[in-house]
Amino acid sequence: MRIYNFSAGPSMLPLKVLERVQKGLIDHDGSGMSVMEMSHRSKPYEKINDQAEALLRELMNVPSDYDILFVQGGATNQFSAVPLNIGTVNRKADYVVTGNFAKNAYKEGSVHLDAVVAASSEDKDFTYIPELSPSMFRRDADYVHICYNNTIFGTRYINAPDTAGIPLVADMSSMILSQTVKVSDFDLIYAGAQKNIGPAGVTVVIVRHELTERADAKCPVMLRYDNQVKNKSLYNTPPCFSTYVVMEVLRYLKENGGVAAIQKTNEAKAAKLYEYIDNSDYYVNSVQKPFRSIMNVPFVSPSKELDALFVAQAAEAGLVSLKGHRLVGGMRASIYNAMPTEGVDALIAFMDKFKKANRI
Numbered sequence: 001m002r003i004y005n006f007s008a009g010p011s012m013l014p015l016k017v018l019e020r021v022q023k024g025l026i027d028h029d030g031s032g033m034s035v036m037e038m039s040h041r042s043k044p045y046e047k048i049n050d051q052a053e054a055l056l057r058e059l060m061n062v063p064s065d066y067d068i069l070f071v072q073g074g075a076t077n078q079f080s081a082v083p084l085n086i087g088t089v090n091r092k093a094d095y096v097v098t099g100n101f102a103k104n105a106y107k108e109g110s111v112h113l114d115a116v117v118a119a120s121s122e123d124k125d126f127t128y129i130p131e132l133s134p135s136m137f138r139r140d141a142d143y144v145h146i147c148y149n150n151t152i153f154g155t156r157y158i159n160a161p162d163t164a165g166i167p168l169v170a171d172m173s174s175m176i177l178s179q180t181v182k183v184s185d186f187d188l189i190y191a192g193a194q195k196n197i198g199p200a201g202v203t204v205v206i207v208r209h210e211l212t213e214r215a216d217a218k219c220p221v222m223l224r225y226d227n228q229v230k231n232k233s234l235y236n237t238p239p240c241f242s243t244y245v246v247m248e249v250l251r252y253l254k255e256n257g258g259v260a261a262i263q264k265t266n267e268a269k270a271a272k273l274y275e276y277i278d279n280s281d282y283y284v285n286s287v288q289k290p291f292r293s294i295m296n297v298p299f300v301s302p303s304k305e306l307d308a309l310f311v312a313q314a315a316e317a318g319l320v321s322l323k324g325h326r327l328v329g330g331m332r333a334s335i336y337n338a339m340p341t342e343g344v345d346a347l348i349a350f351m352d353k354f355k356k357a358n359r360i
């Protein structure tokens with residue numbers, strides 16, 4: 001039996017993708033072996049790697065002067081890879097701190113270069129995205145770093161900020177492929193796969209080619225973008241099976257209308273849930289409305305005790321991983337691409353039942 005998994009990541013994968021993967025588990029495409037057993041130097045695997053890249057390029061409309069890399073170490077590894085690869089001209093970078101991961105990126109940046117917090121929303125518990133203008137960034141910064149969707153706090157940018165030419169780096173881990181973005185508004189995008197792209201183990205980097213050519217001489221070889229570009233992400237043994245599932249997720253997304261189509265569904269799912277919360281007179285989401293994420297929806301009930309009861313009873317009803325992050329408490333529903341509308345409907349129905357049964 002499949003249940004509705006609201007985990008912030010790793011999270012649900014489309015059932016159709018799991019079925020396809022299951023079908024090819026023992027004999028992939030007539031090769032007589034599983035992708036898990038396959039050399040990354042073999043023709044069938046090279047085909048998977050190429051297809052994954054081509055599909056991502058098509059789905060996100062990635063311009064030809066951008067490289068697409070499939071690397072390891074999670075989005076967290078990119079907190080180090082970014083300063084070591086592109087923060088090498090003036091060794092200065094400006095970070096916008098809108099949550100825990102944005103802060104971690106800033107902290108790691110500080111290890112490698114002169115990093116400053118150009119703006120932050122910590123004054124209001126990360127419940128909004130600060131207004132940004134080019135004058136807030138140092139003109140000689142090597143890049144500006146933002147986290148486009150804040151997984152823990154449930155906020156998102158509405159647009160890419162104007163940096164007046166300073167390279168813009170965005171952590172899109174928890175929103176990539178959920179809505180259309182203009183890739184050329186950014187110079188580097190990275191995302192851990194385990195929310196909208198596939199299973200954990202692989203991380204996507206989309207980077208303007210010229211930025212791959214200025215790595216620090218001391219940058220570890222596995223982190224070097226130029227090295228990964230030259231080797232088509234196959235410098236060492238990659239997480240073959242994860243990348244294979246990514247390819248299947250991308251194929252499925254394309255077959256189902258691509259990013260514009262899933263965006264419509266995502267917006268409708270999120271609107272429904274926020275509308276219910278706002279009209280409930282029981283549950284509260286504290287994020288300022290314009291910045292509400294369509295992927296991660298944190299909310300609280302009238303008390304901590306009721307929150308705990310909610311999470312436990314929801315799990316019994318087949319709605320799992322609704323516990324909020326420890327920094328925020330309460331509940332969080334992560335409703336990524338693979339969460340069907342029926343899952344959101346089931347959550348709302350449960351919330352209503354719970355509210356009626358636990359009036360205060």
Ligand SMILES: Cc1ncc(COP(=O)(O)O)c(C=O)c1O
Nearest residue numbers: 074075076101151171173174192
């Ligand atoms: C926005 C964001 N950035 C970075 C990370 C860290 O990702 P990873 O665990 O792949 O290193 C996460 C994980 O949830 C995230 O949501």
